[in-house]
Amino acid sequence: xxxxxxKHVVGELERMRFEVERIFERLTPTVHPLHVHPHxxxxxxxxxYETETHVEIRVEIAGMRPEDFQISLSDQRLxxxxxRHDTVAKAKRAYQQMEICWGEFRTDVYLPWPVDxxxxxxxxxxxxxxxxxxxxxxVEQRIPIxxxxxx
Numbered sequence: 001x002x003x004x005x006x007k008h009v010v011g012e013l014e015r016m017r018f019e020v021e022r023i024f025e026r027l028t029p030t031v032h033p034l035h036v037h038p039h040x041x042x043x044x045x046x047x048x049y050e051t052e053t054h055v056e057i058r059v060e061i062a063g064m065r066p067e068d069f070q071i072s073l074s075d076q077r078l079x080x081x082x083x084r085h086d087t088v089a090k091a092k093r094a095y096q097q098m099e100i101c102w103g104e105f106r107t108d109v110y111l112p113w114p115v116d117x118x119x120x121x122x123x124x125x126x127x128x129x130x131x132x133x134x135x136x137x138x139v140e141q142r143i144p145i146x147x148x149x150x151x
Contacts, residue, residue: 015112054135055133055135057131057133058131059080060127061127061129062127071131076110076112076114078109078131083103083104084105116133
């Protein structure tokens with residue numbers, strides 16, 4: 001029980017760290033791709049909500065194909081990543097305004113509850129990637145207690 005509780009606390013701390021980072025990113029001015037280091041991935045807008053039976057994640061990222069996404073689930077963390085390519089010809093352009101992020105993207109969602117990995121579903125429509133993660137049934141674990149008799 002202690003170990004499960006300890007993992008839950010660590011998961012909660014990771015989730016809180018992640019949320020604080022997201023808040024600071026939203027408060028800082030947007031950095032346009034012209035000024036971003038090539039190895040820095042952008043984070044697309046992401047919604048996470050819970051129902052009685054599952055957790056649903058929606059990532060807003062237009063201009064992709066389903067095969068362009070990499071989705072992984074490990075240690076109660078869902079990672080969505082990929083690369084969005086600029087499809088406009090690479091002719092010399094003088095931007096008047098630039099708000100669309102191109103290149104590598106990544107978003108991580110920390111899940112403080114177990115997920116039924118066999119039932120995960122993902123779909124892409126109208127610029128939204130939707131991932132449904134069914135909640136795993138909580139199984140009560142009985143811990144045997146041994147009795148030590150001194151002689």
